[in-house]
Amino acid sequence: MTELVTVQESDAYTLLTMDDGKANALSFAMFDAINAGLDTAEAAGKVVIIAGRPGKFSAGFDLSVMAAGGEPMIKLLRCGADLSKRFLTFSTPIVLAVSGHALAMGALLCLSADYRIGIKGNFKLGLNEVAIGMTLPWFGIxxxxxxxxxxxxxxxxxxxxxxxxxxxxxxxxxDEAVEGEQLLDRAVELATGLSALNMEAHKATKARIREPMLERLEEALRRDFQAGDYAIAASS
Known part of the structure; x- marks a missing residue:
């Protein structure tokens, strides 16, 4: 089986590349692989670049789990929420090289990273939950x-x-859109520049900037998962 997330180290950054050979669905295995890559990057103290496979950054949650419902669905949603929160509070800047379509949870990852670069062309980005009969969870709101x-x-x-x-x-x-052949070069350029930041100051300042949002996010997570208030309206 092809490795879901490859990790490449450079002097200035750690590059994580998601590639499941398909649509980069966010499955349990993909979440585990992304988090393992982030563990490596965090230990190194470097800026992170996260890229997708050509044409497809991520189509969102694994629909086979979402369609089945029940506890596995709730667990997968929690994996997504926890990854978004990890992005928002990560100790170094996270740059997304959005290599194509980014839908549903893929789009929520875009809303969670520090800087997001997409590519011009016939690619789709956004929250399509309502169109496919799902209620966006509170953390997504x-x-x-x-x-x-x-x-x-x-x-x-x-x-x-x-x-x-x-x-x-x-x-x-x-934050910006470039031609496809420029995507990774632009992400590397940006990450290299950001590597000059004092990472302790970055982390502390980011926490202050996002403190009100993170407080609201904690309440959203309580409503989604602790209080059992999450309602997902599956299309019939």
Whole structure:
């Protein structure tokens, strides 16, 4: 079996590349592989770049688990929520090289990272839950409230609007869009520049910036998982 996430070290950054040979579905195994890669990067104290396979960053949660429902579905949702929180509080900057489609949980990862670079072209980015008969969990709502442009949050979340990369910059999913052949070079350029930061100061300042959002996120996680209040409306 092909390794789901490859880890490459350089002097300035750690590159994690997701590739399941398909749509980069966020399965239990993929979450484990991403977290293992982040463990390596955190131990090294380096900026992180996370990339996807060509044309597909991530299509979101493993639909075979989501369709089955029950405790496995809730557990997978929690894996996604925990990874978003890890991104938001990570000790070094996380740069996403969004290599194509980023939908559902893939888009939520875009809302969780420090800097997001997409590629121009016929790629889809956004929260499509409403369109496929699912209610966005509270943690996803809070991520959207924090990062989606105020004037677009209803379209982006309530109406499941899907964007190309340039539209995703305007909406707040991405920070910039480049040509496909420039994606990794731009991510490396950015990560190399960010490597000059004092990482202790970065972590502490990021925590202060995001403190109100993280407080709201904790309440969202309580509603989603501790209070049993999470309702997912599967299409019939």
């Amino acid at each position: 809070e991520l959207a409230r924090a990062r989606i442009a105020n004037g677009q949050i209803n379209d982006a979340v309530g109406l499941a609007h899907i964007y190309d990369a340039e539209g995703a910059v305007s909406a707040g999913y991405l």
